[in-house]
Amino acid sequence: MSKRMKRESYGIPTPEDTMSISTTPKSEEVEVRWSDVPKDTSQGSNEMDTGGHQNGTAATRSKKRQRTEDSNQSTHQGGLEIVGQNVKKLIDAIEELRSIGLKKHVTCLPELVLVGDQSSGKSSLMGAIAHISLPRGSGTCTRCPTNIRTSEAEKWTCEVSLQEMYSYDPRSKAGPFPNWVERQDALSNKPFKTIGDKSELEEVMKWAQIAILNPDKDSSLYIPGTATQAQEAILRNGSGDYFDQTIFSPNVISVAIAGPGLSNLSFYDLPGLFKVPRNKREEGGPKFCENLTMKYVRHERALIICAMSMHNDPAVSVTKEVINRCKANDRCVGVLTMPDRMQGVYHQDYNDLFDKKAYVLPYGYFVTKQPGVDSLLLKAPMTSDYHRRALLEEEQFFDQSRLYGSNGIWSHFRSRCGTSTIQEFLSKEFVQMILRSIPDIQSDVQNQATGIQTELENLPEVCHEQAQFIVRQRLAEFSDAAEGLLSGNARRNNKGGRKRxxxxxxxxxxxxxxxxxxxxxxxxxxxNCSHPPSDGVRPRTEEQINLVSDDDDEGNNRAQTSRQAFDTTVLRTPNKNPIRPQTPIKQELASPSRMRRLMPTQLGQKYGPFCQDYLYSGRNFMTIADLQKGIDFHTGNGEPDNVSFKIKEEYVLTAIQPWKLPLETFHNTTFTILRKEILQVLSEVLKNYKDTLLFRRSKEYISDLINHYDMIQHEKLFDLYNIEHAALFTMNLDGFREHKQHALAKLNTARKEARIEAWLNTVKLGHHKDKEHLRKNVKEEDLVRFSLFQKELEIAAYVIGYYNLARIRFVDTVCCSVNVTTIEAMKKGFKNLLEKKFDLFSPNCDEIARMLISENPTLANERSELLKTQKKLENAMKVLEGIRALTDTGRRDSEATMDIDMMDQSENNGWRNNVSVHPDDESVDFAQ
Structure with missing residues (x-):
C-alpha cells in the first residue's frame, strides 16, 4: 500500500520524487508522464552527474525523440512541466524585480552567468542557446555584460535596451572598475531598439555596445537606421584610430528575445578572461574583466556556466581559477566546447574529467559542438534555418564520433552532449532556482518594508491641522520627563526600556x-615627624605621618609632593617674603608631570575626574623644622613659650587654598552631566522632529537655561570657598577638639617611632646583632637626648584637626547649595518654560506651532526617498504574490494529474476493484 506522492511548496520535487524519477525510462512499455522533471542536482544525481550508461544507437535515440513528441502532445503533465507552462511568467517576474532596483534591498536574485576565457567558444555557445547570430570578427558582446532573455512565442521579436548601473567618472580610480562609480539611485533602463527581423540583431547589438562604451554621449545617436548612426559609421570606417570613450564597461546590454522553439532562459554573458592585453590602451583590461567576472560569480544565487575549450588543457583555464578563488564550484556547471579540436595529449585529462577523477563539479559537464571554420554553414549566407541545421550537424558529429558514438569510450556521456540538452537543463534548473529563492526573497522584501515603515514613523507628523496639539503635547512631555530626571525617577532609554x-x-x-x-x-x-637637621640626625622622610587612613600602604604608595608645586605660601612675613619649610624630597619630584606618572591606576578609578595634581597637595605639608621657624618668627621679644595663633591660621589657610581646584572640577562635572542628561531627554521626546525649528529652538532655550544656572551656581560655590579661606571660625568646639585629639595621638605615635629610629642610628650594635630586639626593649631614658617637640606637634594637630572639621562642613554646604540652587530650582524652571519662549499662549499660537514643525528641504527629500523605496517594495510584494499564486496553481494541477495517472496505471494492472478512495482524505490508498 502506498500514499499519494506530493510536492514541496512552489512545485519543487521532494527527494522521494527525485529518487522515483529518471530522465530516461527504463523500458519503452512503461511511460511516466512527469519523467522529464530534472533531478535536483544539488542533492547529487547519478544520472546527470556521471552520464549513466545509455544505449547510443540511432534506434534508441529515435525512440527517445518519439517519446518526447508523445509527451508534448499529451494533456497529462506534472511536476515542473506544469510549472513550465508559466516559466516565462516566472522569468519575467524575476526581471521585473531586478528592474525595480531591489538588489540593494534583498538577497541576490537568481541568475545564470556564462563565463569563460577568450577564444573558448563562449560567444558561439551563447548564440546557440539563444538562437541568435552574433557579429563575427568585430569583438561585439565581449566588452560589457549582456543579459539575454529567451522565451517561447509564435513570432520572433527582440527588444534591446541599455541597463546603466554605473556612471562614468574618469576622476575615479578606486574600486574594482576604474573610471566607473556605482549609481546610488535605481537602475536606469534605456530602450535602444526593438526589431522583428533576426538579420538585424547583429548590427543592433554591435551599436548597442558602442553606445555603452561612450557613456557621455546620448545613446540614441547610435541606434541603427538613424541619420546620426549613419554619420558615426562613416567616421569609424574612415578612421583607423577611432577610439571609444572607454575600453570596457560594467553596464549591461539587455536583449529580450521571443520566438518559436526558444527555451525560457535568462542569463548573463560576460567578457572573456585573458591575461595579455593586445595593446597599451588595454593594459587594465585583464584586471577589469576579472573583477567583472568575480562580481557576478560571487552572487549567492547565480548558476555559473563555465565554457572550456577542449583544445586546451582543462588545468589552464583562467576562468576556472577565478571560480575556485571565489569558492563557487558548487554553483558551477561546465560546458566543454570545440570537442573536434581536442589534442591527443589532452585525451587522458578529459577521460579523468568524464570519470569524475579530476576537475569535479557538482553539476557535472556538458559537451557542445558548434559550427567551426570548416563548416559549410559558416561559408554559406546566413539563413533562417541556420540554428536548426546547426543542431543536426552537432547531433551527426556526436553520433559518428569515435569517442562519443555507440562504441566510443565516452559513449556513456552521450546523454549530456548537444545544445538541446544544455538548453533543457538550464531552463529547468533556472526554474528550480527561482522557486527555491522565492521564500527568502519574500522574507527580505517584508523585512525591508518593515524597516522603511519604521523610518517613516520616526519622521515628524505632517498633519498641520493638529500642529498646536502636537507641539503642546511634546513640550509637556519634556517638562514631565525633565522633572522626573532631576527627582531621580528612572526614565526610558533609547531602546524603550527603563534605564538602569x-x-x-x-x-x-x-x-x-x-x-x-x-x-x-x-x-x-x-x-614629617623626623628630626630636623639641627639635631645632628639624618632626616628620614619615611616617618611622614598620614592621617587620612590607618593603612600605611596607601601612604607609602603616594608620591611625595611639596606645597610649592601648588604655589601655596606657608608663612607670610611683613616684608612679603615667604618662609618655606625645608623638604627632604627632590624638587623635580614635585613637578605636575612627574606626579601624573606616579599616580596609581586604582586612584584614577576611585577619584575619577578628581585624579589630578592637586590630589597630592597635602603630601609633606609640614616638618618640625618648618614649625620651629614659624614659632620663632611669630614669638615676640621677651615672650617665652608663647605660641602665636597666627602660625596656626597661616598653616590652616594654606592647606585650604587648593580646595578651589577640586571645587572647579566638581562644578564643571556636575553641569556636564546635567547638560547631557537634559538634552538627551529633549532628543528622546522630539526624536521625530530633530530637523525642525521646534527641536533647534528648544535646544537653544534649554541650553541657555542650564548656562544661567551654571553661572549662578559657580558664583555661590566660590562664595562658600572664600568664606572658608578668609579666616578660621567654628562654633562646633566639641567636634574640633575631637579631630585635634585624634590627630595629636597619631602624631605622638609617629614622633616616638622617629625618636626610636634616631636612637638606633646612634647605637653601635656590637654583640647586639638583633636591631629589632633593641627596638622592642628601648626605654624612655634612652630617648631623652631626642626632643619630643611637643609644641610643634600641638600646632600640627591643631592644623589637621581644623582642616578636617572645615572639610566636612565645606563638602556639606557645597553639595547642599547645588541641590537647592540648581537641581530644585530647575525642577520648577522647566515648567512651561518652552511654551512661554515660543509664545504659545498668544492668539496666533496655531500659526507658530505650524511653523515650528514644518519640514525643511532635507527632511522632505528624505521622506520622498523613503516613500519611493516603499512603493518599490510594495510592487515587489505584488510580483511575489503573483509568483506564489502561479506556483500554487501549478502544484495543485500537478497533484491532480498525478492522481489520474496513478489511477489509470492501477486500472491497467487490474487493480481497479481494489482502489479505496476517501473523499475527505488527501491520500489514495492501493490495497495489496
Missing part, C-alpha cells in the same frame, strides 16, 4: 559628590 539606576542623573551626581568628599580628605595636610 547607575545611568540616572541622581546616581551619577551622588557618586560625583562622594568622590569630591574623598578628594578633600585625601588632600589633608601631613607632617
Amino acid at each position: 539606576p547607575e545611568e540616572s542623573f541622581q546616581y551619577q551626581w551622588k557618586k560625583l559628590s562622594s568622590r569630591f568628599r574623598d578628594t578633600l580628605e585625601h588632600m589633608q595636610p601631613e607632617m
